[in-house]
Amino acid sequence: MSVLELVDTTTPPLATMTVTCEKPAAPAFADVEQLVDRILATVGYEITLGVPLAIGKPVAFVNALYQRAKADARITLRIETGISLEKPVGKSALEKRFLDPFVAREFAGVPDLDYITDLRRNQVPANITVSEFFFKAGSFLNSPQQQNYTSTNYTHAVRDLLDKGVNVVAQLVAKRTVDGVTTYSLCSNSDLALDFAPLMEEMKENGTPVAMVAEVNSNMPFMHNHAEVADNVFDWVLDQNLTPGHQDYALFAAPHASISPEDHLIGFYASTLVKDGGTLQVGIGSLSSALISSTLLRHQQNDVYHQVMNELNVAKKFPISQKIGDSSTFKQGLYGCSELMVDGFVHLYKAGILKREVFEDLTIQTLLNQQKITPDVSVTTLTTLQDHGAIASQLTRDDVDYLKRVGVFNADVQFDRGQLSVGQLQVAANLNNADSIAWIEQHCLGNQLSGGVVMHGAFFVGPKDFYDALNTMSESDHQKFCMTSVNYVNDLYDHFLGSQQLKQAQRQHARFINSAMMVTLSGAAVSDALENGQVVSGVGGQYNFVAQSHQLHDSRSIMKLRSCAMRNGELKSNILFNYGHTTIPRQLRDIVITEYGIADLRSKPDHVVYTELIKIADSRFQPQLLAQAKAAGKVAKDYTLPPEFCNNTPEAIQRVYQKFAQQQVFSPFPFGCSFTAEELQLGKALKSLKAKTATTGGKLKCMLKALTTTVHDAGLRPLLKRMDLSDPKTIQDKLTQRLLIAELKGR
Template sequence: MSVYEKYKDKLKNSSLEAVHVVEAGDDIIVPLALGEPPSLIKALTHHEGLKGNRLFQMLSLHPVIEVDPEKIKVISMFLNKDERRAFSTNEIDLLPNHFSDLPSILRLATKNRVLMATVSPMDENGYFSLGTNCDYIAPLLDEAKTIILEVNEYMPRTYGTNQVHINDVTSIVEHHAPLVETPEVPVREEDRIIGKSIAGLINDGDTLQIGFGAIPNAIMDYLKDHRDLGIYTEMIPDKVVDLYESGAISNKSNPLALGRTTATFAFGTKRLYDFMHENKDFCMLPVDETNDVHNIAKIDDIVTINATVEVDFLGQCNSETIAGRYYSSTGGQADFGIGARMSKRGKGIICLHSTAKEGTVSKIVPTLAEGSVVTTSKNDVDYVVTEYGVAQLRGKTIRERTEALIGIAHPKFREELRSKAKELGYL
């Protein structure tokens, strides 16, 4: 039987028919963000045969499904805005993780695994591509009880360890819809100042881990005249296209895929998705490879850039909670912070605005708020950058750290912070 005959045999008339192979008690795992198959997930809510199932998802781009938790319990691995509300009202649960550990955590925490994913159309050799994704799904493909695919012609075909063969697929549905795009993020003056400071820490030939948001966008605006940059990251953002077009990227120092950008997922606009389509300059790898601290440590001159909610005088970073309530999750921040520390000449950069709530709250704090999570250890923080400057913490004592962090806090809070530091015995 040819691969096309196999495809036709496994193609279902509807998403509901495609998910009928899911049995009660199965654990269902979907990729993060764009890899999530929206029509298949919606169909699960109409599947009458489900009970005691769990749906594991991460950074979903869709509202939380409305379903009886006795039927399907939703477990998030990184909260989106809808999931924050649902978690606070006990509608869903949250699975703590380092992004790099997710394949092993899911092997440990799940059974009867059903993998569902959005993929590009099948090629002539019978392979689908996970497209913008590889993440924690690819390492689990060989062990899956069931694989259900949602074929979307808008999903770019990419290369790397993110291929699925028709022989391994149980059922298929076609659902062609434009991919969700990142919203336009306004760049404030503070973002530009921070971006310029961080760009000043990046040298020609450095390899970058960078993501999406106003500050990363500002940083990349200042990198267009750099040369021989590499991209070794967990997420490919839209602005990477600008760096390619300016000639800034060569990837001449990437030990895992020489000459290629490596990542485990992408999220941007149609411009990025079109640029990635059948572009062999991109190599999509599983998250337990891209975020493995040992692999990161092999990259000399790596610069990792991550955002946080607040930093205390010790250098501890809380990137997950606000006022003690969960806002997101760890992601790959700790992975890259540790990897950069282990790398030769690596730099781990944490960035944040100096204030929140329209300037009424300092984000440089004496101690983290009660109930806060320590996302990145004080021992793994190198640079902290606000619009008021750069504090290098590595190699600094507690008192030196305290002085440096007060120095990049908003001026109106510095006197109060200094007083608190004296009360704590840090100054």
């Protein structure tokens, strides 16, 4: 259902459309400078600009406003946002040689955000401040921007931005005109705008000068349902397509990331916990792609899936997979409820896995959950609604309107003075009359319930083929995907788009799957920052989904992480005895997954929590972790790890991975690859070289090897050419060439 319509809820809806319906259509500007003039004339020279995270930023407008403030010190500009995307930039000479051609190809036509460019150069003037509530992961470590970070849950972003005095809200939209009616789509970012719109309208009515601004980009996928809004929701629209010959800039697309063997096993373990007929939430990155890949494997090659399960001995070692999970194909299918709609959901949809429809009517949803009706309409649907008091036996006009709205009746059914009519035929609207029921079955019933969606999301970002898939979806497929408010997706509280009862009914058997950087033996998760206070990314919606999982009786929170990582050139465990920062507190611990298995922590005493986590740690760190736990009195002094959990090694991972890779399972790029074959080979070499040179000793060792390496090798010529190192001139380039050759030969 579009927000162009009023939504039935148990709480009064905010005046999202009832206020704005009195407004005329938003004036459109073809010239961005004229729009900036209008903004300054309306709200004044003190501007706090709120723009959405990721690809929803209206780059042309933001850049123009930023440059105006940069040129005019009278303007005070604060930009409030999150996840400011920027093209990859190499830090070393080798990285630059690798990345520059790749970036030129993959990000052709994608504009830079001027404020990010200036932040990197330390050139943001004193009258401008940029503040974010979620960093692109790792993008501002050791940066002055750490001082401008705002820690908040995603669901509180609108509140916090208003507290900061946001008076201009702007975002990228798509536009379409059908039968003379123009509407806009919030596309990738319905997350905050749906909640901002009524609040900004109230502020204007109270005399506060504020503005809602849209920037049209024809490359944006036009999303329907809640994301589609009237042409008067915004105050002004920047539509540069009004200028003949204009071409909209390309959207920022995240290249497909490779999935490591460790990631694949983490994803596989997580897939065993997903229940048919349930609800799925995932995040971004290779861990999530790995989960999607294994979920597809489970459905499409179920025999191979069980071979992997048997190889890993999942059922015996991790009985939680049998208790709450599933390993069969998806008959009922899944419903997606995720703040971030990743490309994986489209893959699940095309595979027939993402197919469990949910509805905006609580009675319909409840009866579906109880399997008293199905999405296929029959006379039983009608009588069941009657039995449960949704409609009267003697149908009223309101009953008929309701039945037509939910798809039980066809649109051409009419009601007048107790009679149902279709064309010239009519019958008494009495469901206790057998003849009336037979007539209704023949003339009135629809085929399927209407308004069902398989996905609720708050924002999306992904690779190019993801945007292409959304842009080329049929109208009927598009209606199955609903981009909506982040407060609808991330919280269970009543919202003007749906009540708490409705959300609970929709989100049965939910698996809220997130990623962490580290986990302590007490079960606390570290996901957004380091113990020195430096922010890596942000809390976003992680806390909300964890809290939700504990509120829904049949749902679980699942935290994925790699068992160890290189930090400062040294291998460290990501399962730690303790840590000086927590994102998710220990009392909300639930399920944790590494490449070595599943730890079921919920409702368990501390000695079980500690030992379950040690069981899925890398065996190189298990003795130390166990000793620390015993020293603290958290584990009995005579406890020993069961032998089946003492072989958690990279070699064990490789044996499983290689065995099934031969069957085309666990591909590094199951959903496509943005890199050429040469770039893949070079990328592996550069990653390895970077790890080896992370320490002074490692650098000296690599340089010594480079100096003694034979330069001439015909097989490496294409790779050297790609790196523009075929004929190095300077001493630095010659050394760089030798370092690369030595690494390539070593591989």
